[in-house]
Amino acid sequence: MSEQQDTDLHRRRFLGQAAAAAGLTIAPGVMLYQVSARPADQAVTSQVRWGMLIDTSKCETGCNDCVSACKTENGWGTTETKSSPRQQAQWIRKVKLTDKQTGHVQSLPLMCQHCETPPCVDVCPTGASMKREDGIVLVDKHICIGCRYCMMACPYKARSFIHEELHDQKPYMPRGIGTVESCTLCVHRVDKDGTPACVEACNAEGHKAMYFGDLNDPNSEISRRLKQYGGEQIRADLGLNTGVRYQGL
Amino acid sequence: MVFLPRYLSKLVALLGVSLVLALPLTSLAGDLLPSIPKGKGEQCVEPTEIMRRNHMEFLLHQRDDTVHRGIRTTQHSLKECIECHNAPAQDGKVARVGTADHFCNSCHTVAAVNVDCFECHADKPENAQYRHALKGKTE
Secondary structure (H helix, E strand, O other), rough: HHHHHHHHHHHHHHHHHHHHHHHHHOOOEEEEHOOOOOOOOOOOOOOOEEEEEEOOOOOOOOOOHHHHHHHHHHHOOOOOOOOOOOOOOEEEEEEEEOOOOOEEEEEEEEEEEOOOOOOOHHHHHOEEEEEEOOOOEEEEEOOOOOOHHHHHHOOOOEEEOOOOOOOOOEEOEEEOOOOOOOOOHHHHHHOOOOOHHHHHHHHHOOOOOOEEEOOOOOOOOOHHHHHHHOOEEOOOOHOOOEEEEEOOO | OOOOOHHHHHHHHHHHHHHHHHHHHHHHHHHHOOOOOOOOOOOOOHHHHHHHHHHHHHHHHHHHHHHHOOOOOOOOOHHHHHHHOOOOOOOOOOOOOOOOOOOOOOHHHHHHHOHHHHHOOOOOOOOOOOOOOOOOOOO
């Protein structure tokens, strides 16, 4: 038993040293895990279009893991203490769909659908509501005047308005009184080659109902799945070409 | 009475007046001038003179680059300013933006320039141990 342990320990140490040596030989100061697709000083391009795929057959009624992960990551939900429930922020919410004829119940997360032609951008009088080159729809809170036209224009009710003074925001996710906000597709994570917090939480809990990736890359998992199984848009009749797609609706 | 030439008597009077005026000023100067807390590290991302005059330009430029174009260099990012300049003290206490101890507030109160940044942005660092590289333009 102890011999086995010794062997294991020896092997582990050897592997650790080998890994360190490999990391050093590639380039001094550069480790394998830091390799990034886009350097921090380069702008996003339209070669990439970020999207999300939600498999509603795997999304369970009552499960709220994606919503709580978003709250923790971006710091909303618990901070608006003075706002009424109707005023409080909702970047992502769980929606229950019931077929009245058959009684079949489905549950799915609904958030900003990151449209290719976003109505919120069309109506914004200041240019604060905007779409990045890589398809992520954001609010530039520096120039948002809080008119809330975008909230009325959005067919998904994806945006919220902050009614009260906030403190202790996350340094990577500024949010404050008098501005509109919504799902950013965790842009701070995406810019560092990460995945949105909701997708990460869904996978970590083993539900595997959410996929994130590049819709323009035919070899990405999300594109392959969409090609094979198809994916529906909510309110496809509006022709918005949403970045968030659903399966099994 | 000692006779003094006119110009000399004027000079003496002027000296007396300036002495009376200067005394309270020197004692007040310490209270009037901002006490800027020392940041982490040896020097800032730009020379002090440039930073004093142009930090708002850097921040304005950086904010547009970051929000609209996804450029996340750390050299002129407000988050990085906060990380170094509002580091927690030995006892773990961090200055909040409403108080004179905050490095932005200490100057801006004296200059009577209101800063809106912290209505949305965090006024204290998330990671107290963090210090970013001065020379690297990217992380």
